[in-house]
Amino acid sequence: MTQATQLKPKSGATFRALKCKECSAEYETKAIHVCEYCFGPLEVAYDYNEIRRTVTRESIQAGPHSIWRYRAFLPVESEQPIDVGTGLTPLVQANRLARRLGLNKLYIKNDAVNMPTLSFKDRVVSVALTRARELGFSTVSCASTGNLANSTAAIAAHAGLDCCVFIPADLEAGKVMGTLVYSPTVMAVQGNYDQVNRLCSEVANTHGWGFVNINLRPYYSEGSKTLGYEVAEQLGWQLPDHIVAPLASGSLFTKIYKGFREFVDVGLVDDKPVRFSGAQAEGCSPIAQAFREERDFITPVKPSTIAKSIAIGNPADGVYALDIARKTNGNIESVIDAEIVDGIKLLAETEGIFTETAGGTTIAVLKKLVEAGKIDPDETTVVYITGNGLKTQEAVQGYVGEPLTIEPKLDSFERALERSRTLDRLEWQQVLV
Amino acid sequence: MAIPLYLTHDPCTQLMIDTEFLKPMAVKVLIPTPLQKLTNDQATVECQGTTIAELLNSLESSCPGIKGRLCDDNGELRRFVNFYVNSEDIRFLDGINTALNDGDEVSIIPAIAGG
Numbered sequence: 107m108t109q110a111t112q113l114k115p116k117s118g119a120t121f122r123a124l125k126c127k128e129c130s131a132e133y134e135t136k137a138i139h140v141c142e143y144c145f146g147p148l149e150v151a152y153d154y155n156e157i158r159r160t161v162t163r164e165s166i167q168a169g170p171h172s173i174w175r176y177r178a179f180l181p182v183e184s185e186q187p188i189d190v191g192t193g194l195t196p197l198v199q200a201n202r203l204a205r206r207l208g209l210n211k212l213y214i215k216n217d218a219v220n221m222p223t224l225s226f227k228d229r230v231v232s233v234a235l236t237r238a239r240e241l242g243f244s245t246v247s248c249a250s251t252g253n254l255a256n257s258t259a260a261i262a263a264h265a266g267l268d269c270c271v272f273i274p275a276d277l278e279a280g281k282v283m284g285t286l287v288y289s290p291t292v293m294a295v296q297g298n299y300d301q302v303n304r305l306c307s308e309v310a311n312t313h314g315w316g317f318v319n320i321n322l323r324p325y326y327s328e329g330s331k332t333l334g335y336e337v338a339e340q341l342g343w344q345l346p347d348h349i350v351a352p353l354a355s356g357s358l359f360t361k362i363y364k365g366f367r368e369f370v371d372v373g374l375v376d377d378k379p380v381r382f383s384g385a386q387a388e389g390c391s392p393i394a395q396a397f398r399e400e401r402d403f404i405t406p407v408k409p410s411t412i413a414k415s416i417a418i419g420n421p422a423d424g425v426y427a428l429d430i431a432r433k434t435n436g437n438i439e440s441v442i443d444a445e446i447v448d449g450i451k452l453l454a455e456t457e458g459i460f461t462e463t464a465g466g467t468t469i470a471v472l473k474k475l476v477e478a479g480k481i482d483p484d485e486t487t488v489v490y491i492t493g494n495g496l497k498t499q500e501a502v503q504g505y506v507g508e509p510l511t512i513e514p515k516l517d518s519f520e521r522a523l524e525r526s527r528t529l530d531r532l533e534w535q536q537v538l539v
Numbered sequence: 540m541a542i543p544l545y546l547t548h549d550p551c552t553q554l555m556i557d558t559e560f561l562k563p564m565a566v567k568v569l570i571p572t573p574l575q576k577l578t579n580d581q582a583t584v585e586c587q588g589t590t591i592a593e594l595l596n597s598l599e600s601s602c603p604g605i606k607g608r609l610c611d612d613n614g615e616l617r618r619f620v621n622f623y624v625n626s627e628d629i630r631f632l633d634g635i636n637t638a639l640n641d642g643d644e645v646s647i648i649p650a651i652a653g654g
Contacts, residue, residue, distance in 0.1 A: 139652070141573070142576070144619070145573070145609075145617050146651070147619070300653075303652055303653035304623065307649065308569065308646065310652075319654060354654055357654045358654075403618060420650070
């Protein structure tokens with residue numbers, strides 16, 4: 107077994123230990139992710155007094171135009187973290203979608219255009235690989251449903267790290283291509299994500315690799331807190347009333363919550379209740395089922411949905427996501443695949459944002475919650491769109507119309523235009539043709 | 540013709556009987572890194588047991604202290620521990636009563652990973 111060498115913490119780092127979320131046992135800040143006593147997840151512990159003393163709204167605004175403006179809240183020591191322009195994605199006021207749904211204050215946090223690989227995963231990977239380098243790893247790895255593999259391979263290439271990623275063999279072509287192009291070793295595992303993840307848990311620690319979402323998971327997952335910080339900053343240093351986010355492992359959801367709480371605790375924003383609602387695809391909805399049945403444990407499922415990026419049947423942070431949705435008076439809902447496709451189209455047609463299936467799931471759940479009266483129209487609601495639609499084109503193929511093929515002649519264009527207007531009118535009148 | 544070792548001649552009935560069921564089940568258990576201090580750094584341990592519950596007791600006798608890490612005070616498996624028999628999560632089988640056969644492979648995997 108190869109172990110990474112532990113470097114001495116440099117001055118200026120605000121994190122001091124890893125702490126078990128269940129039994130509070132503390133560990134050194136090495137590449138470990140579970141408590142050896144109770145198997146609970148390890149989480150990074152910070153010196154918040156130090157952060158409170160040194161960080162202000164102004165110092166953050168004077169920082170880089172990336173997640174690293176929140177560096178004091180992230181578990182790295184390096185003077186030069188890996189900064190590929192990740193984060194600070196647009197917070198779009200979604201007026202047309204809001205009107206369509208009957209809401210008044212709706213925002214989209216658009217990580218479909220996050221850099222460099224067009225999903226929120228660039229945030230967590232930037233943090234994980236910075237920490238991997240500090241811990242002395244030369245090879246990085248991950249278990250991925252696609253987006254994470256894209257991000258790990260790309261940022262490893264930028265940082266000059268060797269990379270080996272594990273994905274389920276049945277992923278969308280765009281996600282596989284979007285990994286292969288960076289020339290990592292790609293293991294396409296004949297199984298679902300949970301099987302890939304289990305295999306990686308067995309591989310981690312045997313080759314001395316840094317698995318971003320296994321042995322580096324305590325550091326990696328902290329990157330998602332920046333989705334909370336940015337929304338607070340972009341709303342003019344205040345918290346929203348309600349957030350809606352996709353749920354896969356549940357990690358992103360819990361870290362947005364942690365991000366908001368930290369900003370309150372160090373005095374950067376005023377405290378207020380924020381409701382947390384989560385979105386799952388019906389074909390893989392272990393957390394939504396537990397929420398519905400008022401259980402406090404998750405029963406794993408075998409995924410069957412087009413929303414492959416969030417198809418985790420055995421979600422690591424499921425119980426924590428459940429807890430947050432309940433204690434904040436939020437909801438966890440699921441939608442079927444046809445609603446997911448409609449959700450992708452609705453966001454595209456009203457806001458000009460092309461998201462992947464996870465985003466379609468989130469928009470469809472938003473719609474379902476509004477229709478059920480579970481979102482107050484006057485709440486400031488922020489919906490997290492975490493990935494880009496160009497990567498999952500298979501999902502909408504056949505549902506988005508086709509181009510009108512014409513000859514390079516004026517009358518051919520006029521005829522086609524007339525035909526398309528007739529078709530539009532027919533569709534608008536909801537008449538069977 | 541060679542007789543398989545587990546066939547024994549029964550002098551009363553003058554028949555060959557299968558004594559396979561008399562042998563204890565030998566099961567290979569994959570131990571996760573956080574528990575390897577209790578197994579002298581061994582990543583795999585051979586154990587006996589016809590169910591996961593029995594296997595836990597067998598593990599405890601060869602590696603004292605290990606059961607307390609895997610089970611809570613009520614003897615239930617901790618919620619952040621996953622058990623797999625031949626790659627299948629025991630929650631899709633019979634949980635702690637899942638039957639084991641000779642040669643099965645049991646993996647103990649921390650639940651916290653991925654996503």
